[in-house]
Amino acid sequence: MANYWLFKSEPDEYGIEDLRKERDGVGRWNGIRNYQARNFLRDEVVVGDGVLIYHSQCKVPGVAGTAKVVKAAYPDPAQFDSASDYFDPKATRETPRWFCVDIQFDSAFDEVVPLKAIKQQEPLGEMVLLKQGRLSIQPVTAKEWKYILKMTS
DNA sequence: GCCAACGTTGGC
DNA sequence: GCCAACGTTGGC
Numbered sequence: 154m155a156n157y158w159l160f161k162s163e164p165d166e167y168g169i170e171d172l173r174k175e176r177d178g179v180g181r182w183n184g185i186r187n188y189q190a191r192n193f194l195r196d197e198v199v200v201g202d203g204v205l206i207y208h209s210q211c212k213v214p215g216v217a218g219t220a221k222v223v224k225a226a227y228p229d230p231a232q233f234d235s236a237s238d239y240f241d242p243k244a245t246r247e248t249p250r251w252f253c254v255d256i257q258f259d260s261a262f263d264e265v266v267p268l269k270a271i272k273q274q275e276p277l278g279e280m281v282l283l284k285q286g287r288l289s290i291q292p293v294t295a296k297e298w299k300y301i302l303k304m305t306s
Numbered sequence: 307g308c309c310a311a312c313g314t315t316g317g318c
Numbered sequence: 319g320c321c322a323a324c325g326t327t328g329g330c
Contacts, residue, residue, distance in 0.1 A: 161327085161328085163328095186326065186327095187312090187313080187325095187326055187327065188312090188313055188314070189312075189313070190327095209327085209329085210327090210328060210329085214328080214329070268329080285311080285312080286310085286311075286327080286328065286329070287310085287311060287326075287327040287328055287329090288311095288312085288327080289326090289328090
C-alpha cells in the first residue's frame, strides 16, 4: 500500500454505509469542488492507497471506516451534466476541471472515532485534519493511520 | 445558520 | 500584478 488519505463526506449524502452497499463495495468518489483537494486526487492518489472515510457535517464528526483506492483519477462526469448539482459550465471534455476516483469499501467501525477524541491525542496533533480544517481530501501518515485504527479497538 | 480559512477570479 | 470579492468547506 503506497499512501494513506482521509476523505471527507457528509453521511447524509454519501457515507460509509452507502459505499458498503455498492456492488462489490466499489463506489465513485466525486463531487470534489475544492482545488487543493482536487490536486491531491488528480496528482497523488494512486491505486492501492488506503483511505480513512471521515463523516462531516453531522452530529458526531469523525472517522467512520476505511476503504482502498481501486481506480486512479479520471474526469468527474458530473461536471458535464447540466442537470447535476456538480455541473460546472466552465469545464469541457478537453479541459476538465474536476476529478474523481473509485474506492472500495474495506471496513466500517462499530463506533465512529470522533473528531473530539482525535483532538485529544497528542500523537495526532500534526494531522492535517486539525491543522487545516476545511480540506476534504488530505494526506495521512502511516503512524496516524495506525493510531486511528488502534482507537477503534 | 454563522463565520473563519483558503484558493481562485477578475477589475483596474 | 495587486487585492477585494467570491465560492467552498465544515465545526460549532
